[in-house]
Amino acid sequence: MLTGRFLAAAIFLLASASGPGIAGMAPDEPVAAPRSSSDSGAFKVSIGQRKVLLSTMSLDGVPYVSVKAMAAALGGTIKQGRHPGDLTLGLSGHRLLFSSDDPALVSLDSGAASISPAAKTLSGELYVPSEFITRVLSPLLEQEPPSSGGTRDARKLDVKIVGGEGSLRLVFDRPRAAAYEMKDANGELLLRIDDPATQPPYRSRSIGSPLLKSISFDSSPAGLTVRIGKGDDLGRATVFDLKDPNRIVVELEGGKNVPVGGAAVSDPPRTSGGASLPGPIRPSSTAFSGTAATARRGLRTVVLDPGHGGEQKGAEGSAGLLEKDVTLDTAQRLQKMLQKAGIAVTLTRTSDSDLSLVDRTTVANREKADVFVSIHVNAAPRRDARGAETYYLAYQSVDQEAADLAAAENASAGGAAAGLGAGSAGLVLWDLAQAEHLRESSELAQIVQKELNEALGVRDRGVKQAPFRVLMGATMPAVLVEVGFISNTSEESVLKSEEYRDKIASALARALLAFKAAYDRRQGAAPR
Amino acid sequence: MSRAFPDARAFLVAATAMTLPALLFPGSALATSSTSLPPPGSPPPAVGQPERREIFVLFPSGEDDLLHGQKRTIFWTSTVEDRAKQALAELISGPTEGLLPIIPADARVREFYLLPDGTGFVDFSRELLKVPGGSATEHLISGAIVDTLAVNFPQVRKLGILVEGEEIETLNGHLDTRLPVRPDPSILEPALAEMLKAGAGAGTEETEGTAAPAQEPSPQGR
Numbered sequence: 199m200l201t202g203r204f205l206a207a208a209i210f211l212l213a214s215a216s217g218p219g220i221a222g223m224a225p226d227e228p229v230a231a232p233r234s235s236s237d238s239g240a241f242k243v244s245i246g247q248r249k250v251l252l253s254t255m256s257l258d259g260v261p262y263v264s265v266k267a268m269a270a271a272l273g274g275t276i277k278q279g280r281h282p283g284d285l286t287l288g289l290s291g292h293r294l295l296f297s298s299d300d301p302a303l304v305s306l307d308s309g310a311a312s313i314s315p316a317a318k319t320l321s322g323e324l325y326v327p328s329e330f331i332t333r334v335l336s337p338l339l340e341q342e343p344p345s346s347g348g349t350r351d352a353r354k355l356d357v358k359i360v361g362g363e364g365s366l367r368l369v370f371d372r373p374r375a376a377a378y379e380m381k382d383a384n385g386e387l388l389l390r391i392d393d394p395a396t397q398p399p400y401r402s403r404s405i406g407s408p409l410l411k412s413i414s415f416d417s418s419p420a421g422l423t424v425r426i427g428k429g430d431d432l433g434r435a436t437v438f439d440l441k442d443p444n445r446i447v448v449e450l451e452g453g454k455n456v457p458v459g460g461a462a463v464s465d466p467p468r469t470s471g472g473a474s475l476p477g478p479i480r481p482s483s484t485a486f487s488g489t490a491a492t493a494r495r496g497l498r499t500v501v502l503d504p505g506h507g508g509e510q511k512g513a514e515g516s517a518g519l520l521e522k523d524v525t526l527d528t529a530q531r532l533q534k535m536l537q538k539a540g541i542a543v544t545l546t547r548t549s550d551s552d553l554s555l556v557d558r559t560t561v562a563n564r565e566k567a568d569v570f571v572s573i574h575v576n577a578a579p580r581r582d583a584r585g586a587e588t589y590y591l592a593y594q595s596v597d598q599e600a601a602d603l604a605a606a607e608n609a610s611a612g613g614a615a616a617g618l619g620a621g622s623a624g625l626v627l628w629d630l631a632q633a634e635h636l637r638e639s640s641e642l643a644q645i646v647q648k649e650l651n652e653a654l655g656v657r658d659r660g661v662k663q664a665p666f667r668v669l670m671g672a673t674m675p676a677v678l679v680e681v682g683f684i685s686n687t688s689e690e691s692v693l694k695s696e697e698y699r700d701k702i703a704s705a706l707a708r709a710l711l712a713f714k715a716a717y718d719r720r721q722g723a724a725p726r
Numbered sequence: 727m728s729r730a731f732p733d734a735r736a737f738l739v740a741a742t743a744m745t746l747p748a749l750l751f752p753g754s755a756l757a758t759s760s761t762s763l764p765p766p767g768s769p770p771p772a773v774g775q776p777e778r779r780e781i782f783v784l785f786p787s788g789e790d791d792l793l794h795g796q797k798r799t800i801f802w803t804s805t806v807e808d809r810a811k812q813a814l815a816e817l818i819s820g821p822t823e824g825l826l827p828i829i830p831a832d833a834r835v836r837e838f839y840l841l842p843d844g845t846g847f848v849d850f851s852r853e854l855l856k857v858p859g860g861s862a863t864e865h866l867i868s869g870a871i872v873d874t875l876a877v878n879f880p881q882v883r884k885l886g887i888l889v890e891g892e893e894i895e896t897l898n899g900h901l902d903t904r905l906p907v908r909p910d911p912s913i914l915e916p917a918l919a920e921m922l923k924a925g926a927g928a929g930t931e932e933t934e935g936t937a938a939p940a941q942e943p944s945p946q947g948r
Binding site: 280321322505506510511512513514521555574575576577578579580581582583589664665666667668670678680683684685 | 786787788789790791826827828841845847858859860861862863865866886895896899900901902905906
């Protein structure tokens with residue numbers, strides 16, 4: 199993707215564009231439309247009285263401007279997501295949301311605009327064509343920014359979009375409970391909220407996710423209708439509500455084969471409060487009742503991930519033992535033990551096959567696992583390294599800010615949702631999904647490590663944190679266990695034996711059951 | 727190889743010092759490997775023998791799970807990019823004694839870039855991915871690459887690891903390397919960790935002598 203020449207050109211241009219724009223020196227019109235990628239030019243932005251000169255770089259003959267440089271020149275703020283293409287630009291009270299999911303679209307305060315040609319990322323920076331500035335940004339900046347922040351209208355519906363791999367939740371915070379109904383109508387889901395006082399947060403917004411194309415709102419004297427544009431990959435949509443605060447949650451799940459369920463759903467009796475239900479509407483969706491049960495059901499499903507597989511052999515011992523074989527066999531032993539204890543267990547792979555890291559996490563999310571455990575065997579250059587260790591996810595410091603933000607958002611949303619910024623259509627990136635489960639992941643890691651120490655009597659290497667790819671995006675407590683060192687000849691020889699693998703599996707089973715006990719207790723004591 | 731054939735290395739250094747600026751500034755006068763860039767437009771001076779300085783190259787040990795420094799001398803050429811490439815070549819060539827090799831010996835650094843914001847990109851040949859398995863190994867490899875640069879060149883604040891020009895998801899199935907990786911003091915012997923922390927405040931501006939360690943770690947296997 200990044201070729202040497204390409205990068206070299208980018209560096210040259212970045213160096214020349216690194217200063218802030220210079221006001222008052224602007225030539226009249228866009229100065230340059232250079233043809234080769236090694237040319238750069240300048241581009242003038244006029245906003246009211248202000249004129250700012252921005253450096254451009256030419257990509258495929260089109261002048262592009264760095265969003266970061268633009269923000270610096272115009273005094274804006276940047277909130278960078280994990281991918282360079284996921285970025286929120288704040289400018290004079292306006293908010294622009296760029297998403298790597300669809301580089302040809304940007305969400306604005308109250309709608310969306312196209313970016314043509316599409317935005318590009320280069321060496322970790324987002325670039326938009328300079329045409330975008332004249333056509334979209336300048337007119338936007340001359341408008342009044344939307345009222346926001348502290349004086350938010352209590353009647354206004356607040357919308358958050360919460361991501362997970364293979365599923366997406368729309369969380370509508372509403373001022374008061376009222377009856378609602380969702381219908382499936384030709385490429386759209388129509389969610390009617392029967393409260394005339396509820397106001398839309400914005401008119402429409404393009405989202406461009408595979409599950410969710412867009413959201414728009416229609417107000418009428420009877421109430422508010424949310425039009426949810428179905429994405430191409432949308433399988434099932436379900437709706438349910440929560441109390442304190444009042445929320446309606448629409449869950450969108452991937453998988454085209456599953457029909458969209460829930461033709462009509464309303465506030466169920468348990469949450470209807472003072473709102474009276476209109477006559478004919480009945481909760482008809484089985485998915486709905488399933489979701490209602492989810493809140494209290496306790497720990498039921500575990501997904502185990504036998505590390506590596508197929509061409510990815512993983513680590514190899516000096517006697518020829520392969521990590522991928524130990525992990526699969528141990529996971530299968532653990533599966534049987536957990537199933538005996540009444541826990542549903544799915545393995546990410548059941549044979550010696552290749553599976554990408556993302557696909558492993560996806561299995562856990564798709565199965566709606568309550569816990570995800572990835573099983574590995576370690577190796578180190580030093581031959582006498584030995585012992586077991588348990589990891590939970592660390593976001594790299596570069597991502598930590600975003601992770602903290604997601605976690606804080608989640609805390610304030612009472613565990614139901616995480617979003618980026620109240621009132622904004624912030625998309626939480628899949629990678630940040632694990633952020634809201636880190637506390638429980640850490641708890642699980644402690645329990646697992648304790649059981650391994652007691653059962654194996656090997657050196658305690660402790661609980662650690664690292665940016666394991668397979669744990670990112672897991673929407674449940676998730677840990678990665680390194681059960682021992684295959685690079686250590688004595689550990690390799692015990693790892694060969696069925697007896698030792700059983701020991702490991704039963705230690706993990708005990709840990710998961712102990713975690714389940716605490717988990718179920720918490721859910722019983724503080725149901726959502 | 728480079729230690730056995732110092733002349734070959736001098737040649738390599740001179741060659742990279744000349745080709746890198748040529749790549750970055752096509753059409754501009756060639757920079758040379760002297761310690762300061764000539765003023766624009768002046769004729770390229772003759773290639774002299776640049777100053778040499780000691781740096782620390784990081785390797786795992788047989789005793790603990792940390793990376794330890796081994797001193798190497800590189801040509802203190804005009805650009806950080808070029809010095810970084812020399813440091814990485816030393817890392818790949820492995821330790822002399824006492825410590826353990828960590829990067830596959832046949833891996834090559836194809837290119838190294840440094841952005842003005844302190845983000846470096848090192849582009850390795852595909853042999854880098856022949857790393858043996860194990861998350862502990864993977865952690866040491868990325869640590870050795872990133873921290874060797876960060877300890878010696880505070881200008882490098884984070885490092886993207888590319889293979890054959892492409893971003894990689896992980897080195898071998900464990901740690902996320904899709905985005906630039908920050909230096910990690912937790913896998914360094916204490917004195918080097920201190921150096922790294924001290925250097926982290928040094929900013930992105932190139933300051934001559936930043937690589938001269940204020941504190942001497944205890945290099946092994948000299």
